[in-house]
Structure formats: structure tokens, C-alpha cells
Amino acid sequence: MSEKSTTSKNYRSNSVKKIEQEPIIAVGAMTIPAGKVSFTLQGEFVTNNQSTLSAGQYHVNVTGKSVQLSNGSVFDSEVTLTPAAAASFTVHDVVIGINFHWERKEDQSFQGALKLKIDGAGNLLVINLVPLEQYVTSVISSEMSATSNLELLKAHSIISRGWLLAQIKPWRIERQTDLSNGAISTNAQGEKELIRWYAREAHTEFDVCADDHCQRYQGITKATDPRVFETIKSTRGNVLTFDETICDARFSKCCGGMVEDYAAAWDNTKLDYLTVLYDGEHFPAEYQLPLSDEANARQWILGHPSAFCNTQDKEILARILPGFDQETTDFYRWKVALTQDEVQSLLQKKLGVDFGAILKLEPVERAESGRLVKLRIVGEKLTLVVGKELEIRRAFSPSHLYSSAFIIEADDSPIPKHFILHGAGWGHGVGLCQIGAALMAERGYEYQKILMHYYPGATLHLLYD
Template identity: 30%
Template sequence: MKTLTLLSSHSFEVTQKGVQLLSGRPGIQYRIELRNAVVSLGEKGSQNTVRLPGSFCIESKGNPDGSFIIKKIEYARGFAWSGIEDRQYRGKIEVTVIGGGFRLVNELNLEEYLMSVVPSEMMTSFPVEALKAQAVIARSFALHRARFVRPHKENGFDLCDSQHCQVYKGVSNEWEKTTRTVTETRGEVLLANGQITSPLYHANCGGHTQSSRDLKGWGDLSYLSGVLDAPRQVPFPTSPAAFERWVKSRPPTYCSSQDAAFRWFRLLPAYFLEEKINRQHKIGTLLKITVLKRSPSGNTASVRVEGSEGTLVIEKEHEIRRLLGLGPLRSTLFWIETKYDERGRPQTFSVYGGGWGHGVGMCQEGAGGMAKEGFNYRQILTHYYKNVTLKKLEY
């Protein structure tokens, strides 16, 4: 991005290291341009511009409620859901010239950040208690990631605005209902062994969440232990035949209300999977796909793919989902059946699946189901996360 267009709701100032360089008026479109390694700012359509340094800040002048609209922001680059749109941001905007364009960092307080994150990560139609649970785990996740993981340390900011951290869209995605849930849980975080946790979450577990230790490379975190997402009287399958019946039916779990996510079906042509797998792993003609191991939740933990020229064993959750579908499978909770042709070679694979996402931590659809049955957000959190406590941070 070599040109930025912005509008401010209030008077604003441009500063560098606390020194004011210039001031701007509200409601006027300003254009920031990078040309021949020179940065300039001026009112859109005007020839009068001011030269700026390679890094500077834009912030409202003496008004904490001020916000900025940045025109044509590119977001989620490299992901299927990438795009360009106008976005409105609170707080301060840090602008840095990098790689022949501008990098924008939005500096704001945690609670304001969550006002956008919560409705970006959970639909506002969900019950209030489920949204409160989402607010607590989004706050905990953000603090843990910013303080301990620091994935963007080398880039000079704490968190990105995509699913890599949490989806953040600015003011335009704030809703009164979710803002209230953030306010009513202000400062509340989940602790395990006295430390802020990294409470993972996903859309739908399909009936039973996974333990982090059951996913290759995810580590063994005791608070991320799998749980049956249903009242205790609902039986969970303990044999292959029972699991097949489970995943092909709709057992009465907390997360069973959402049809497309709770249970799904894919019919996969063998020739398509053969071609897809051979792009990276030379197995030759696809002969057989076998589930070697399941986790206690029923999720596939290991798959063997046999071909005429080689055999491939897949153990990583995201690789299983990526390789065994037309697009990525919604989850690893599936039962697979093979139809063979007259020569005894696979013709199609029928995949009966359940859930959407990695299945670790809070099942969002399940949280919604629990809230509808009268559970409060604290009960929801202690259902999905084991041996945790809630603490209210003061700031």
C-alpha cells in the first residue's frame, strides 16, 4: 500500500516520538502518499502537502473517543478470506514505511480491542452467557499471546488482526450486545497454576472436545483436556461400530443445534485425492486409506494412505484435514468408507464427519447450547477448561 486515505472523527495530530509535527481537522479526507521514498500528507485534492518522516503516529487531539476511518485496508493477505475494505479504528495509528509501502499498527487498550474481537469470533446472535465466556477467553488468549508467545515481536507489534491471533476488524464490527459482555467481564481472565492460560476455542466439537496432548506437536496442557459436550447421561461410543453410529447420527449434545457444522458429509473422488496427494508425496495410484488411531474424543489421530509406489502416514491434525478433502475437511472427527470399482481400486471415499475446527478447548456452539439451558459463563468456562480459576485484573 503506497497511498493511505483517512478521515478522523475529531481533530487529530501527527507526532513522532511525542513531538507534534502537524494537526488535522475532523471530517476531512487526508491523503498520505509514498513516492520516491518520500512520505507526504495533505488534504485530498489539494496540492499543499507536508513532508513526513518514515515513521509517525496519528491520534485524536485530546479526545479519548476519537476514531479514524482508513480507506481500502487490505486484510488477511494470503488467506482465502482476504479482501479490501474501509475500516474504522479507535486509539492511535502508528504508520511505518516498510517494503515500499506502509505498515499500520493500531495501538489501543485491551478492552476496546475486545469490543471488536468478540463479535468477530462469535456470532452476536449467541446467548449473552456464551458471549461472556467468549470475552473471558479472548481476553486471556490475547494477554497470554502478547506476553508469553510474542509471535510478532520482530515486527514491532503484539497481535495481528487475523485468525493467526484473533480476528479484529475495528469499530465497524462492534455491537452493543457484545460490548456489554466485554464491559460486564472487564479484566476477567482464566488462570491455571497461577498463570494466564491460552484457552483455545473452535466452532463446533461434534460432541466431544479433544485434549491438546492428543494432537501431535500441541503439548500436554492439563486445562485443555477433552470433555463430553453433553449431559452426563448421554453415552459416548467406546467401539468402532458405536462410533460409526455416533458420527452418522445426531446425538443430543450441547453443540448439536447447528446442522452444517455438527454433522457433515463429503463424497471424494479417488482420482482427485490421488492427484492432490501426489503433488507433495509420490504414492502412485491410490489404493487404500486407513484410520490407524483415534483419540479418546473419536478424532482421527493417524491415517495411512497406501499407493502403488509408496505409503504415507499422516499424523498432524491440519495435514489430515488438508490432504483428505476437496478443500480442507472441517475437522478430524470422521468415519470414512470406500467404494471400489470392478478392478478392486478405490472409486470414491464417503466421509461422514462431525464438528468444525481443531476441537480443543471451548466449543463455541456448545457454549451457546449450554447458555440456552441456563448455564452461566463461569459454568461454561469450567466445563471446557479443567482446573482453572477466574481472576479479575485491575487496570
């Protein structure tokens, strides 16, 4: 046993009431404004009006308020296809990584039932109804590679299961917010301000979406390694809890060496288990805290401090990351160069604001991880303070910047011709750092230790058998 090993009983909690059976989850695989999609059934399925669909490919069209299949079947607003026996189905041209730099289409195969529904806006929703453990099997093979270390997969299965349950009533964490989310307002200093964050609880027609907005759920084709099924068997029904509540266990790809606080990315709620912490054993003595200080943040971001997630080991990365994530090699420290014209164009497109020439980009508020929470954009026509982290990332990239942990360099011209952003990390940085956790597992940490590192004070709890 590794010297870093521990027994799970030290982290067990019995404060949250057990439930009688495994929940069925509604996963939104696609939302299609055009109302057209194709899918292939690998076996016989039965509709909710008891008609039978044989194996084969089908095309779907929305006609008014009706769902029409290529075999001539027509259904009022929705239809659910349930497998008659063990069978799967494939949805074609599913878009993944929506609005991120890895966006692409792929065919995805699923187990469980297929629901097709027209929402209030006339969009066609493609929904997979699936038992929670099957859902988690896919998530841990989509967020990370199925060939990852077993201890990482165990840790990820527990947080993915718990995160989902924390979003769904009756376990949903109800929050009050003291920010206006998304409208330009005037702050206490008299400046115009746009503060926006993107809630993961925004879905109304299904429990969770299948993309990075929630958790990657890319079907059964990536769950190919036996260790994935071993993971699900050994962690079945386990979640993290804190203060008699299922933990809203957030995670991101790479924290850049410093894990972020929940309130820096979303509403101003204090969640003690989602707090700022160094992603390593001992904070490097050559750097200074807090990273909310601009000088300290500059030193940290321009440096290359040791951390669990600071790795360029190609063999390990190939083992733990899905293929398209391996295309991003500069996840720990990165640089983006933008021209004056590019910045103006991006801000006009993303924020809908004409700033004129951009004179300055000034940090207003950094969180203790070094991430920008508020950034002042000084233009010839307008000055605006923008936040939070994802809105800042959106504003300065055709997709998203890797993170909001960046410093800004500009030339000395009255109207700078170029801006260079030096950044750290990939994602919001809250909760578990996926690459950091993977490296912890590679170094011999068991999953309990990994979870306690990223969610201090949380306890493991068996919610259902």
C-alpha cells in the same frame, strides 16, 4: 435465578499478581506484500513527527524502505497516526477468513492509533494500537454476534482477554516441543512422516493478528448491541488461571459433541484445563468410549449424538452467529465427496508431493475426541503419514476441511475413483465450543458454569481494575 446458576466467588483465584494498568495491544490488521492500502480518517490524526492529517481518504504506497502517503508525506520504514481527539479510522478491503471457506474482503473501522510499518520482507503491515478492553469489545462481536446471550458474551470476553495475555510476554507460556514441526522425517516404524502444526505465537511485529489464525478482530462496526458494552464493563480485567498461570484459553466454532485435548492439535504439552470432554451433561449411553478407537469413532461420527452444540435452531443460530458464519449450516455433521483426480491435485498443491494414484487413506492415530492426529496416505509412488489436525484439514480441501474428525469411505476399485469423508464439528475443537457455549447460555447456564465446563480446574482472576 436459574437452577444452573452459581456465584462467581466460588471460582475466584488470587494467585496471579495484579498489574497496574490495562495493556495496550498491537493488532495486525493486514500484511500486504504489494505494499498498497487505502484508509479513511474520521477525524484529525497526528503522526509521530507531529504533522497533522485531516479527515479524509488516504492511499499508502511502499517506495523502497519508505512509507508514502497520497498527500505527499514520506516516512522512513514506519509511521504511527494517533487520534488528536475521539476519532476512528477505516481500513478498506481487509481480507478476513484467510484461506478458510468464508474468505472475503470488507471495510473495517477501528479506534485507537494506526501504525504503518515495512517489515523485513518488504511487506506493508497495518497495525492497530488499542487498549485491551476495546480489543475484547471487538473480538466478542466478531467471533460471535453482538446479539448473543449476555452469559455467552461474558464467558467469551474472559477467554479472549486471557488467551491474548497468555501469548504476550511476560505472561507467555513457554513450551518445549518434542516434535520436528514441518519437515518430512522417518518415524519409528520406518515410514515417511510429515507432522506440522501452526503456532498462534508466530507473530513478531505485533502481539496478535486480526483474523482466525488468532482471534477475529473486525473493528468497531459490529459492536452495536448495548449488551456488548455491559459485558466488557462487568468482566473488565478478568481472566482464567490454572496453577498460577493465565490460561491459554483456546476455542473453536463447534466441537461436534466432543472437546479435544490441546496436544492433539499443537505441540505435545499437557495442559490439564484443555482436555477431552463430552459437550453435554451426560454422555449418551448408546455410544462407546474412547473415540480414539476406530469403531467407536465411526459410530460417533456417523451418528447424531445429543450435545450442547447439536442444534439446527435457526432462530438461535441467527442470534449468536455473525452473518457469514450462518452460511455454514452443516457444522455438527458434514460430508465431502472427492474424486481420485481431485485428491491427487489437492495433495500435490497442499503438500508439494506427487503420490501418483491414491490407493488408500488410512487412519493411523485418533485423539480421544475422534479427531485424526495422523493419517496415512498410500500412493502408487509414495506412502506418507501426515499430521496434525490442521495439516490434514488443509491437505484435502481447497481451503480447509471443517475438522479432522472424519471417517473415510472409498469404492472397492484397486485405484478408488471416489472418496467420501463423513465428518463432525467445525474447527480444532480445543477449549470452549462457541456454539455449545451459546446453547448453554440459552438454557440458563451462567458464564461461570460455562467456563468451568470447558476449562475444568480453572479459576477466575481479576488481573487489573
